Ligand code: KG4
């Protein structure tokens with residue numbers, strides 16, 4: 001078969017990224033320009049600043065991605081771009097850029113779902129991984145347990161009912177003075193703390209009267225595989241408040257470690273229930289929180305115990321990048337999926353929607 005080189009573009013949040021991927025699984029270049037420093041002073045991503053910075057950086061990042069891959073626009077077979085979900089202004093920069101390149105170079109345009117990209121990150125380093133498998137997608141905006149039935153085809157088993165896991169990390173980090181971005185800072189701080197110092201609640205989401213094998217169909221349907229993190233976040237805030245009111249000191253590393261342990265327990269528990277109930281043999285994690293060291297260790301142990309093959313991307317492919325978009329785009333391309341020149345940014349694009 002002819003070699004396929006796809007340029008991936010990702011601008012859904014605060015990373016301007018471009019990558020060239022060969023035949024879906026060989027990364028020729030992976031350029032990421034992070035805006036973290038710019039947003040840190042505001043304690044979170046400022047959408048207007050993100051859009052403006054994407055516009056400034058996008059050409060440079062794409063040029064670097066082509067140079068590092070040793071290719072020109074003429075060597076490409078398609079342009080894949082994240083068109084949702086994400087910040088609308090940020091997404092529009094990538095979508096417009098991808099359209100301009102595809103139009104000028106007569107290349108097919110492939111719009112990619114950002115979450116599908118996160119799942120596809122697992123294909124990059126695991127050449128043997130093929131659907132079907134179960135995947136827990138844990139990012140700043142999403143927490144989903146899904147069965148990846150085929151490339152780009154998902155059966156959603158559960159989702160978060162309130163905050164996403166990454167969102168909880170970011171909010172708790174802010175509350176304990178670690179700042180933005182919270183996930184990596186809590187991960188680091190927790191290494192010096194006792195994960196059992198404070199017993200924060202583990203969310204236990206269950207709907208009585210439903211069997212374990214209920215699937216999420218409509219966007220509001222609840223299942224036994226749903227997640228919830230806002231109760232835990234409130235428990236941390238209450239703990240801090242109580243310490244303040246009673247004049248007690250609290251230990252930042254212990255709070256970080258105990259909070260992280262509660263998130264990890266919930267994520268592992270729900271995943272392993274799914275693995276057990278559906279009898280899957282392959283389990284993967286994806287998204288920014290999948291970079292968490294405690295989670296990776298706990299999942300590895302739980303999967304080994306359950307006799308399940310465990311897949312996880314390197315940290316650089318867990319957080320936002322364009323290689324995962326090019327990889328997901330490759331499988332969309334093989335399926336014959338093409339986007340029209342009317343491709344638009346869809347900020348609330350649901351998983352499984354096109
Ligand atoms: O997937 P991602 O890069 O962007 C979204 O699509 O949302 O995820 C970003 C989220 C942030 O909430 C960040 O705090 C979290 O992933 N994160 C982590 C770690 N690295 C990033 N959370 C826990 N531990 C980490 N090491």
Ligand code: ZN
Nearest residue numbers: 114139319320
């Ligand atoms: Zn993401």
